[in-house]
Amino acid sequence: MKRIRFSPLLFRRIHKWVGLLLGLQFILWALSGSMMALLDADAVGGHDGPAMPAMPVSTTDLVDPTIALGGRPVVGLALRDLAGRPVYEVVDRAGPRLIDAATGRRLAVDRQLATAIATHGSTMPVAGVSLLARPNLEAREHAGPLWRVDFRDAEHSSAYISATTGRHLVTRGDTWRTWDFFWMLHNMDYVNRSSFNHPLIIFVAFCVLWLSGTGFYLLFTSFRKADFRWITNRSKSRMKRPA
Structure with missing residues (x-):
């Protein structure tokens, strides 16, 4: 049985696909939040x-x-x-x-x-x-x-x-119904439209946390010594300048 090797390449692949799925949800969050803010609050109140x-x-x-x-x-x-x-x-x-x-x-x-x-x-x-x-x-x-x-x-x-x-x-009224639809998208409660701490959104929150952690990991593992060469070259050039 072939063992799974937890390498930066594996994390990068998982990170990419998880990031794609969560990115779509981020778009829905931004869109629904913007629409709820733009609707007339008095009409929404019902x-x-x-x-x-x-x-x-x-x-x-x-x-x-x-x-x-x-x-x-x-x-x-x-x-x-x-x-x-x-x-x-x-x-x-x-x-x-x-x-x-x-x-x-x-x-x-x-x-x-x-x-x-x-x-x-x-x-x-x-x-x-x-x-x-x-x-x-x-x-x-x-x-x-x-x-x-x-x-x-x-x-x-x-x-x-x-x-x-x-x-x-x-x-x-229709304004409230429009607001309620975007509220459903925003809190991801597609059944009752009332809770923002249901299992689905908690799972997505942990996925976002995992995405952030792997993102930091991949960020540091992507650096090489050559990326910092410009710093050492700049220091050497300063040292060679005549007084």
Whole structure:
């Protein structure tokens, strides 16, 4: 069996091909970083869209929350505005639920209510409404089922409404989607687009470290005595100069 000889030539060949692969990733890092920096930060934020303005809550003619709850113990209770109507958001052991503060009845966040929440305070026309059993990449920071309300605007905005609490979670547009694509290239998280310390990027980081180390090794092994001859010749010429 032929043994592998770890010579400068072998390191040079490995260094060359590893450098080529990492060089392509360096180009992607530079390109994605530049594009993320050039995009408008306000548009990327995904917060300036429909259904964002805060509305005052009417407190007149409301049902006593203790009556609406039927004496059951709760962990949390909040009075909120939901598309122009006051509601109680109740949190107990079973999770959060909504109660109409005017009637005391359980309130379900259906398609009609989700559309009303997303368009409340906005005149943007709705292009479509769909129920998601779990968050997609655009709403990956949230949990639970949610409604996606698409708008017919220049940004093709999509408002995400929690199907449990009716809260507006986030609004995304084309600028954010462009930024998110380059963010995926930048942090190399091609599945979740959320982590920058996953196994792939850690492996690439060690490859860059190895490339730097072998680069220094090959740099020093590439020098010969002849490369420094100009220094000795210059010293000798100075010594021969007449005083």
